[in-house]
Amino acid sequence: MKKFVIFSDSTCDLNAELRKTYDIEYVQMNYVVDDQEYPADLDWGIHSVKEFYDLMRNGKRVRTTQVPREAFETAFTKTLEAGMDAVYISCSSALSGSIGLARLVAQELSEQYPNNKIYCVDSLCSSLGQGSMVLTAAKLRAEGKSAAEVAAYVEADRLKVNQAGTVDSMEYLRRAGRIKASKAFFGNLFGIKPIIISDVIGQNFAVKKTKGAANARKEIANMMAENVIDPENQCLYITHADVPEVAEQLKAEILLQVPFKETYISAIGPIVGASVGPGTIIAFCHGKEVTIEGKE
Amino acid sequence: MSAFLTGRELSTMLLNGYRNLLRNSDLINDLNVFPVPDGDTGTNMTRTLSGGVGNAKDDAAAGSYMKAFARGTLLSARGNSGVILSQFIHGLAEGMADKEEISLADFAYAMSLGQRDAYHAVMKPTEGTILTLIRQGAAFLQENSFESFENCLKALIAHLRDVLQHTPELLPVLKEAGVVDSGGAGLVCIFEGMEAALRGEVIESDGAADSSLKETAPVTMGSFGPDSVLEYGxxxxxxxxxxxxxxxxxxxxxxxxxxxxxxxxxxxxxxxxxxxxxxxxxxxxxxxxxxxxxxxxxxxxxxxxxxxxxxSEVVEQKQGPKDKYAVVAVTCGEGIDSYFKEIGVKVTVSGGQTQNPSAEDFLAAFRKANSQHIIVLPNNSNIILTARQAADLYTDAQVHVIDTKSMAEGYSALSMMDLYADTVEELLESMTMPLEGVTTGQVTTATRDTCMNGITVKQGDHIGLADHKILSAAANAVDAAMEMLQALEEMEDKQVLTVFYGEDLTDEELEELQNRVEEAYPLLETGYLYGGQPVYSLIMAIE
Known part of the structure; x- marks a missing residue:
């Protein structure tokens, strides 16, 4: 019998099988297309991966909303009612307001349920970067660690998750206001692929430029090689916005350089997808602590 | 017959040398290797020398006359031959320093210093160029003795003409193009004019041409207003x-x-x-x-x-704190100019193909850049030396010249510029690294018949050049571009194509080019921008 509940949200990009294996629950954000709101479920029940990104390719604006208050209230109350603690590992606070709301709800409920606690951890990352922390938390729970211990561990460890990705077009990130980069990065430059990391405060930051998709993949592989620690015991995480063949290509190129123990590939969910756009690929690994803070 | 020359005599001779060069500059321009109206040697050398003529003051002493003359040429130097010429004259002046009059021995010594400085100007001296004439001329004066400057110059000219005729044997591109070296030809013209002056044969000034060579500095409007006082006359x-x-x-x-x-x-x-x-x-x-x-x-x-x-201009320029980095780039065409500014260039210098900027033009741009480090993109192989010369002359900033040989290379360097670089070395590396991977494609119209690289070119043909090698000749610009791309061996490794189309490309041609590139290279990422450049209907950065 589990000692506490692990929650994540719609941006963790963990599929049903993994969530089941590791007993992970999640709260849903929403996305809006043509004034119609849809829950961002991790199993692509409404739009398939292709359908969703085709909407974007065809010029549809996709807006996103944070986890609604009721979702937190329902999920957290149910946990506390059952006499359990919970650890919620959220999407980066630089990308979503969900964590703030979660903390507020947890605080409000604490008076009513003084014997149990909801620990809210800001992953300072998203997609499988966030997802990898959720898996780590689940493994620690299986080892018998308490909610407090797990929350503290993940909080202390979160900056060791390294992200390196690239987008097909800067347009989506720019429109969503979800990136730090100077004007020169945004210039009308053809074939320029920015390499985007998640920085110390969890914002996406275009850390360098490459030219051409092949060079971008090469740079991502180099950054994985440079930042990983103990790859023989690590998993390489790759997410993509409806370019599975490119993700496979990136995986093969990274594995040529770095002997990861295992790899896990998934599609980027609609929330992150809406701000990075189709064609995006991102790799994550556990290794050196991120020290870069993006500046304009 | 004279065995000594005063400053005044040198002045007369050099003015005559300059006028003889001016008179022949079109002929020298035509000695172009490529059938393309590129940075014309005759014009460049004439304009370089005009700076000497303009800067030199009436002076009885040979040494001080030449010093002022040399300073003028250094500043107005443009084009590779112009820069080499200015360095040659700089060496000559050093060899004559402090002399009231120069003897034949002084002249021979000065020529040897001229040779030293001329070779110093270039990193990799190419034989079969003006350098060879300077070297052979200096050696000729060391090996022979004369009793008068009249005889000396006459023999020197005969020798240099002979050397000039043999330049195609030293430089295969000359042989292939069927021309002698243009810079060398210019040097001979200068000596011929000087020699003629000694014989009292003064070449008439073409007043209009003379004055057209003088450039006036841009005036800052409003710096002298309705209430100003005429302080300096x-x-x-x-x-x-x-x-x-x-x-x-x-x-x-x-x-x-x-x-x-x-x-x-x-x-x-x-x-x-x-x-x-x-x-x-x-x-x-x-x-x-x-x-x-x-x-x-x-x-x-x-x-x-x-x-x-x-x-007032000088006072204005001194205002404002210095930036850490600034990029100065040579541009041609309004489109390229404004685009380069948009992607990070602070000051542009107008130039490029037919109008090579002078060292002084660069100095003015450096002052305007007002920065601790100035990064220069010459964007033309015939402008790199001028930029380097200006960098040597400028003392108010650290000037770094990146050897970009084309607008395409300049674009490539700019597009990859890393503005987060902590040090200037990192910044420079981010700009030089991409140069290895860029091929410059150009399409222009041939100005004469030629056969190069096994490709027969008729005057008026559209020719496609890749990294300044002719790869195609066709009846229209789009065909020339496509054939050039097809002939490019490294094309399969290329990922991005950025095209700057010139002022003469029609909308239909542009559309046809876009369609044909899309069809032939579906995986290539492409971008098309209005460059507005003259001469080249297309400039392509193939990366």
Missing amino acids: YCTEFILQLMHAKCDIAKFSLQPMIDYYESIGDSLVAVMDCDIVKIHVHTFTPDKVIAYARQFGEFLTFKMENMSVQH
Whole structure:
């Protein structure tokens, strides 16, 4: 019998099988297309991966909303009612307001349920970067660690998750206001692929430029090689916005350089997808602590 | 017959050398390797030398005359041959320093220093160029002795002509194009003019051409307003043709004119050469300067500047804190100019193909850049040396010249510029790294028939060049571009194509090009931008 509940949200990009294996629950954000709101479920029940990104390719604006208050209230109350603690590992606070709301709800409920606690951890990352922390938390729970211990561990460890990705077009990130980069990065430059990391405060930051998709993949592989620690015991995480063949290509190129123990590939969910756009690929690994803070 | 030369004699000789070069500059321009109106050697050398003529003051002493002449050429140097010429003259001047008159031995010594500096100007000296003539000329003077400058120059010219005829054997591109080296030909013209002056054969000035070579600095509007005080007077400069109808030219004396102008002005320089008088004077009453001169003749040129305006310019430029980094880039075409500014260039220098900028143009841009580090993109192989020369002359910033040989390379460097770089070395590396992967594609119209690289080119053909090698010739620009791309061996490794289309490309041609590139290279990422450049209908960065 589990000692506490692990929650994540719609941006963790963990599929049903993994969530089941590791007993992970999640709260849903929403996305809006043509004034119609849809829950961002991790199993692509409404739009398939292709359908969703085709909407974007065809010029549809996709807006996103944070986890609604009721979702937190329902999920957290149910946990506390059952006499359990919970650890919620959220999407980066630089990308979503969900964590703030979660903390507020947890605080409000604490008076009513003084014997149990909801620990809210800001992953300072998203997609499988966030997802990898959720898996780590689940493994620690299986080892018998308490909610407090797990929350503290993940909080202390979160900056060791390294992200390196690239987008097909800067347009989506720019429109969503979800990136730090100077004007020169945004210039009308053809074939320029920015390499985007998640920085110390969890914002996406275009850390360098490459030219051409092949060079971008090469740079991502180099950054994985440079930042990983103990790859023989690590998993390489790759997410993509409806370019599975490119993700496979990136995986093969990274594995040529770095002997990861295992790899896990998934599609980027609609929330992150809406701000990075189709064609995006991102790799994550556990290794050196991120020290870069993006500046304009 | 003279065995010594004074500053005045050198002045007459160099003016004649300059005029002979000017007279032949079109012929020298035509000695172009590629059938493309690229940075013309004759024009560049003439404009370089005109800076010497313009800067040199009337001076009896050979050494100080040459010093001022050399400084002028260094500043106005443009094009590779121009820069080499200016360095050669710089060496000559050093060899004559402090001399009242120069002997034949002094001249031979000065030539050896001229050779040293000319070779120093280039990183990788190429034989079969003006350098070879300078080296052979210096050696010839070391090995032979003469009793007069007349004989010396005559023999030197004969020797240099012979060397010039053999330049195609040293430089295969000359042989293939069927021309002798243009820079070398220019040097011979200068010596011929100088030698003619010694024989009293003065080449007539073409007043219009002379004055067109003088460039005036841009005036800052508003720096002299309705309430300003005329603090410094006017700088006036003119060349007067003495007229038989107005005076007895044979008996004309410069002295009364000097006396009068000194009474109404200062900083006077007055030179007379047969029936031509050249005057420079600062005055508050330019009307009197004009009226007095016109008693004796008519003006060939007349230039006047309000010195208070110049002064305000200098004050303005000193304002404002310096940036850490600034990029100065040579551009051609309004589209390329504004685009380069958009992606990070602070100051542009107009230039490129037919109009190579001078070292002085760069210096003005450096001042405007007002930065601790200035990164220069010459964007033309014929401008790199000029940029380096300007970098050496500039002391107010660290100037770094990146050897970009084309607008495409300049674009490539700019597009990858890392503005987060902590050090200038990192910044420079981010800009030089991409140069390895960029191929420059160009499409232009052939100016003459030729056969190069096994490709037969007819005058008027559209030719496609990749990294300055002719790869295709076709009836229209789009065919030439496509054939060039197809002939490019490294094309399969390329990922991005950025096209700057020139002022002469039609909308239909652009559309056709886009369709055909899309069809032939579906995986290539492409971008098309209006460059507005002359001469080249297409400039492509193939990366």
